[in-house]
Amino acid sequence: MSPPQSGTTMAAESEKRECGFNHTEIEPAWQEAWDEADVFAIPDDAEDPAYVLAMFPYTSGNLHMGHVRNYTITDAFARFERMRGEAVLHPMGWDSFGLPAENAAEDRDTNPRDWTLSCMDSMREQLTRMGFGYDWDRELATCDPDYYRWNQWLFQRFQDAGLVERQAAELNWCPSCETVLADEQVEGEDELCWRCDTPIEHREMDQWFLTITDYAEELYEALDDLDDWPNNVREMQRNWIGKQEGASVAFDISGYDEVDIFTTRLDTIYGATYFSLAPGHPVAQEIAEDNDEVAEYIEMAAAADEDDLDVTSGVFTGEYAVNPATGEEIPVYVADYVLTDIGTGALYAVPGHDDRDHEFASAHDIPIQQVVEPAEDAEADPEDIDVQEAAYTEDGLLINSGEFDGLESEAARDRFVSEFDGEHRTEYNLRDWGISRQRYWGTPIPMVWCNECGAVPVPEEDLPVELPEFVQTTGNPLDATEDWKHTTCPECGGPAERETDTMDTFIGSSWYFLRYVSPDLEDAPFDSERASDWMPVDQYVGGSEHATMHLIYARFFTKVLDDIDLIDGVREPFENLTTQGMVLGEDGLKMSKSRGNGVSPQRIIDEYGADTARLFIMEAAQPEKEFAWDSEGVRSAHDFLQSLYTLATEYSRGEVSTGEGSTIADYVAREIDATAASATSEYEDFRFNHALQAVRELVSLLRRYREVTAVDPGTFENGLVTATKLLAPVAPHVAEEIWAKLGNDGLLAEAGWPAAEAPEDYDLERRLIEDTREDVRDIVETVGIEDPAEITLAVAPAWKHDVADVARDAENVVPAVMQNEDLQRHGEDAADFAKDLAARGHVDQFLSPERELATLQRAAWLIEREFEADVAVLSAKDAPDDLASKAEPGRPAIDIVE
RNA sequence: GCGAGGGUGGCUGAGCGGCCAAAGGCGGCGGGCUUAAGACCCGCUCCCGAAGGGGUCCAUGGGUUCGAAUCCCAUCCCUCGCACCA
Numbered sequence: 015m016s017p018p019q020s021g022t023t024m025a026a027e028s029e030k031r032e033c034g035f036n037h038t039e040i041e042p043a044w045q046e047a048w049d050e051a052d053v054f055a056i057p058d059d060a061e062d063p064a065y066v067l068a069m070f071p072y073t074s075g076n077l078h079m080g081h082v083r084n085y086t087i088t089d090a091f092a093r094f095e096r097m098r099g100e101a102v103l104h105p106m107g108w109d110s111f112g113l114p115a116e117n118a119a120e121d122r123d124t125n126p127r128d129w130t131l132s133c134m135d136s137m138r139e140q141l142t143r144m145g146f147g148y149d150w151d152r153e154l155a156t157c158d159p160d161y162y163r164w165n166q167w168l169f170q171r172f173q174d175a176g177l178v179e180r181q182a183a184e185l186n187w188c189p190s191c192e193t194v195l196a197d198e199q200v201e202g203e204d205e206l207c208w209r210c211d212t213p214i215e216h217r218e219m220d221q222w223f224l225t226i227t228d229y230a231e232e233l234y235e236a237l238d239d240l241d242d243w244p245n246n247v248r249e250m251q252r253n254w255i256g257k258q259e260g261a262s263v264a265f266d267i268s269g270y271d272e273v274d275i276f277t278t279r280l281d282t283i284y285g286a287t288y289f290s291l292a293p294g295h296p297v298a299q300e301i302a303e304d305n306d307e308v309a310e311y312i313e314m315a316a317a318a319d320e321d322d323l324d325v326t327s328g329v330f331t332g333e334y335a336v337n338p339a340t341g342e343e344i345p346v347y348v349a350d351y352v353l354t355d356i357g358t359g360a361l362y363a364v365p366g367h368d369d370r371d372h373e374f375a376s377a378h379d380i381p382i383q384q385v386v387e388p389a390e391d392a393e394a395d396p397e398d399i400d401v402q403e404a405a406y407t408e409d410g411l412l413i414n415s416g417e418f419d420g421l422e423s424e425a426a427r428d429r430f431v432s433e434f435d436g437e438h439r440t441e442y443n444l445r446d447w448g449i450s451r452q453r454y455w456g457t458p459i460p461m462v463w464c465n466e467c468g469a470v471p472v473p474e475e476d477l478p479v480e481l482p483e484f485v486q487t488t489g490n491p492l493d494a495t496e497d498w499k500h501t502t503c504p505e506c507g508g509p510a511e512r513e514t515d516t517m518d519t520f521i522g523s524s525w526y527f528l529r530y531v532s533p534d535l536e537d538a539p540f541d542s543e544r545a546s547d548w549m550p551v552d553q554y555v556g557g558s559e560h561a562t563m564h565l566i567y568a569r570f571f572t573k574v575l576d577d578i579d580l581i582d583g584v585r586e587p588f589e590n591l592t593t594q595g596m597v598l599g600e601d602g603l604k605m606s607k608s609r610g611n612g613v614s615p616q617r618i619i620d621e622y623g624a625d626t627a628r629l630f631i632m633e634a635a636q637p638e639k640e641f642a643w644d645s646e647g648v649r650s651a652h653d654f655l656q657s658l659y660t661l662a663t664e665y666s667r668g669e670v671s672t673g674e675g676s677t678i679a680d681y682v683a684r685e686i687d688a689t690a691a692s693a694t695s696e697y698e699d700f701r702f703n704h705a706l707q708a709v710r711e712l713v714s715l716l717r718r719y720r721e722v723t724a725v726d727p728g729t730f731e732n733g734l735v736t737a738t739k740l741l742a743p744v745a746p747h748v749a750e751e752i753w754a755k756l757g758n759d760g761l762l763a764e765a766g767w768p769a770a771e772a773p774e775d776y777d778l779e780r781r782l783i784e785d786t787r788e789d790v791r792d793i794v795e796t797v798g799i800e801d802p803a804e805i806t807l808a809v810a811p812a813w814k815h816d817v818a819d820v821a822r823d824a825e826n827v828v829p830a831v832m833q834n835e836d837l838q839r840h841g842e843d844a845a846d847f848a849k850d851l852a853a854r855g856h857v858d859q860f861l862s863p864e865r866e867l868a869t870l871q872r873a874a875w876l877i878e879r880e881f882e883a884d885v886a887v888l889s890a891k892d893a894p895d896d897l898a899s900k901a902e903p904g905r906p907a908i909d910i911v912e
Numbered sequence: 913g914c915g916a917g918g919g920u921g922g923c924u925g926a927g928c929g930g931c932c933a934a935a936g937g938c939g940g941c942g943g944g945c946u947u948a949a950g951a952c953c954c955g956c957u958c959c960c961g962a963a964g965g966g967g968u969c970c971a972u973g974g975g976u977u978c979g980a981a982u983c984c985c986a987u988c989c990c991u992c993g994c995a996c997c998a
Contacts (some may be wrong), residue, residue, distance in 0.1 A: 246992070249916050253994045260998080277998055290998095325996060351996050361998045369913085370996065443997065561993085633937090635925090646938080653951075704926085707936055718953075781931065789964040791955075797962050855978055856930060880954060904931090908964065 034656045037623025041747045045142055053096075053763045054147040056103050058532070062547055063101035066092040067527055067588075069556030069564070073110040073155075075133035077140040079597040079605065079631075079643070080557065082615045086628045086744070087594060087637050087702070088555050089146045093743035094697045097767040103548060104147065105530040107154040108134050111162075111456045111519045113191060113209060125484035126455040130157055140615070144624045145746050147763065152533045156522035157455070161529065163478030164539035165521050166460035168571075170471050172224060175578050179223045180469065185448060187217040192489065193452050194221065222459055222515070223446040226570045230255055230442040232585075233569055242590040244638065247561045254562045256443020258357075261427065263436035265289060265335040265362065267346055270297050273335070276357030276441055279367065281426035283434065284415040285385035286362035287375065289335040289346045290328065294354030301331050301348070308348055315350045323350045325370060326377035337362065338434040340416075349374060357441055366401035386410040386423060447567070449518040454484060454491040456516030464503035464510040473504050479512070490514055523564055524571040527551055527587060539580070546582040550589045555637070558593035565591070592700060595640035597631070602642045613643045625745035626652040632702040632744045655748045658713050658741070661720070662734050662752040673724030681872035682719050682726075684773045685712065686733050688780075691772035693740045702744065709740045722879055731756065736768045778861050782904060783873040790877060790908055797910075802883040804911040807874075808893035809866045810901035813840050817847050818857050818903045827852035843899070860903035863890065870906060883910075 068088040092104035115126035186195040190212040260278035291298040293315040302309035311329040328349030365375030384401040409423035460472040482498035492514040503510040532541035599611030630651040635641035696705035742749035753762035824830030831848035901907035
């Protein structure tokens with residue numbers, strides 16, 4: 015008869031459950047404990063804390079895997095720094111203004127404020143359940159009047175500093191969102207709205223601008239010194255700012271104003287065979303007044319969609335421009351390929367040396383003139399160049415350029431500036447920052463329009479200009495709220511209207527990292543002195559989608575704030591930047607609703623707990639790399655946590671048999687130290703996956719240790735504690751639980767980081783052990799030894815080490831060795847060994863014979879265990895001569911008896 | 913087209929002048945534990961080899977070096993940014 019199956023299974027399972035942890039119980043409990051102990055609060059008087067920051071989330075209402083990854087990274091790092099004894103500022107807040115709230119309000123019959131606040135509540139709850147440790151006392155929300163009043167205040171300070179302008183501009187208008195979009199918010203060739211994919215239109219409107227272009231040069235140049243930023247982000251910013259060094263020169267067009275051109279190739283000016291104006295250029299417009307053909311073309315170009323026009327489209331104006339270099343008259347065209355807002359919107363065209371000019375000239379039968387030929391060291395042969403066929407766009411030597419023939423391009427560019435009365439000029443792609451948005455849910459721009467006085471700033475004491483109640487309307491709700499809109503002029507007291515545009519939400523995210531420093535301050539946006547001490551942010555982590563917009567704006571704000579003395583000597587906000595990679599679906603593709611491959615953090619927390627999710631994410635890849643979700647990996651992370659917990663539980667219950675210290679204990683002790691050391695440096699380098707791998711290896715070692723012998727309690731417990739601490743930043747709840755289980759007082763979150771010194775020459779020890787084990791395996795296998803009974807390891811004699819030491823630095827190894835009196839005594843043997851070493855080309859570092867002996871003795875148990883054989887480790891003098899003679903430094907002689 | 917970053921064993925992915933036939937994981941194979949399975953543990957996983965040896969190898973081709981996966985040059989391919997930018 016056999017016992018009922020179900021009975022045994024249930025018993026086994028309940029026993030297992032008894033040993034394991036239940037995440038639904040321990041996680042909330044420890045979250046509460048941290049909260050009660052105020053672990054994550056940082057006092058205002060902290061000095062230069064480690065500032066660890068994740069990009070604050072937009073208040074969409076739910077956390078996705080990208081957030082979870084982002085915040086796990088900063089939380090782990092913040093916890094790591096805290097355990098190392100650093101004061102840590104790790105705050106959280108809400109990017110809570112913006113269009114989606116208005117849309118959501120419309121869909122759900124509520125208003126943006128209520129909707130946003132409820133989103134914040136639910137996200138805060140989710141963050142807490144993940145066990146992220148924030149100083150919630152410093153929480154901020156950009157939609158809070160106490161926050162956005164400072165957007166308004168700062169707007170006025172920018173105004174004082176001459177950084178605000180009202181400009182008419184052709185702007186990107188999304189007909190669906192009914193708002194102006196920044197260039198950055200228009201996507202792709204088709205120019206689609208980033209939010210709703212509607213094709214955008216262009217409208218001419220008056221807008222408020224921040225003149226970020228005043229800082230273009232510094233924003234560009236300072237990128238070189240942001241050494242701890244990813245290269246690609248810096249490169250993207252360089253592209254975005256688009257610095258171009260060149261020169262401008264004036265051309266006369268008879269009957270019209272002088273026209274300035276901008277060029278980076280002034281050396282080719284002798285080859286200019288026509289002149290071209292953008293359709294939007296004022297002189298083109300002027301010409302159009304008297305020239306129907308030009309007028310027609312300009313109209314057509316303005317109406318045409320991008321790419322509708324051929325690159326060779328253009329029209330001859332009948333006018334001629336004088337080339338200041340040659341004095342020749344060249345025909346003036348209006349051509350769409352010349353862009354109004356690039357350079358000066360006018361250029362002289364050199365078809366011989368520019369591809370687009372070449373194409374245009376060919377289409378319009380304009381002469382092509384070569385003025386540069388390849389220099390001697392160039393790849394191209396001057397004989398092979400035929401500019402009638404294709405433009406030669408490289409630098410070279412000038413020809414057909416009058417007295418300047420033979421000059422190098424570079425030199426010519428410099429020389430021609432003065433020669434032709436031009437000036438050196440640097441152009442940037444960066445445009446001023448249009449911040450006006452025709453939306454409700456944003457920061458009201460604190461200006462009043464008065465018929466008498468024009469645009470008047472709202473006085474400081476009247477800030478904030480608060481948003482009125484939301485009303486449903488097709489246009490801008492602020493425009494529709496009459497009693498809000500109508501006010502009196504602060505200057506003349508007459509009737510006036512408020513500015514109804516609100517600010518771009520990127521204003522709010524351009525300085526939020528400063529507000530965290532003093533979130534409740536009532537008379538300034540932030541405490542200047544403290545901010546100057548606490549800034550810059552030491553570690554900033556977020557998605558690379560913010561590489562240009564947010565990160566440039568925040569840099570711009572920081573520089574301005576420094577210049578207007580609100581902070582002192584902080585010119586860059588983010589010292590280290592990490593852009594985290596995407597979390598892909600299990601199929602390796604981007605998670606999306608349509609694919610249905612999304613994984614909800616909520617579900618993972620419910621099923622496995624926050625620690626498992628955090629551990630899996632951190633083990634999966636380095637922060638900047640993308641990785642695919644893998645339920646196998648999640649399970650493995652969970653199993654690991656359970657097994658460590660179980661091991662600790664068993665130990666704490668006295669179920670692990672204990673005994674005296676031994677060489678095995680010594681071995682384990684060294685591994686513990688080495689693990690702490692390597693995990694620490696991996697944490698420092700943001701390579702959490704490597705750190706966690708080391709922890710897994712340590713835990714595995716502890717399990718084997720316990721299996722093979724009665725453990726030394728001090729060593730074993732130290733191993734458990736060390737593994738737990740190293741794991742704590744990533745899996746904090748389980749770690750606390752184990753910490754308590756092992757009888758420790760206080761919170762692990764506040765405990766000290768393990769001392770992190772690897773034993774001296776640990777790497778050499780490791781090598782010796784691994785090489786030796788490898789060699790034993792190799793022998794057993796190659797020889798085909800079925801069942802090894804006895805394995806003897808003999809360390810090389812001291813004199814061989816001496817030979818190696820001499821050989822390592824010697825020019826001529828053999829003579830150097832044989833000239834050494836002590837070594838001469840070993841005669842032929844020494845010479846032979848020296849020859850061997852010489853043949854290898856270089857000599858490794860080795861441990862001393864004594865260290866080798868001790869190292870192998872400590873590691874002998876691993877070999878014993880693996881081969882189930884007795885292992886003897888002998889010094890050279892204790893070993894039989896014929897065995898010892900085969901040993902070399904770093905390589906013991908091995909004898910295996912079956 | 914311009915720029916940045918890459919191409920490593922069945923897959924993934926570390927390494928970035930000698931310690932590299934190249935970590936870890938996954939997958940596969942064999943063994944241990946177990947009534948069995950899972951978990952766990954021990955190996956193997958480019959080719960040859962009856963004592964730790966030899967050969968070939970890190971996209972392709974050339975080069976530097978006593979020595980290259982690692983440095984340089986060229987080519988091909990991938991990914992990402994920018995792009996009618998004067």
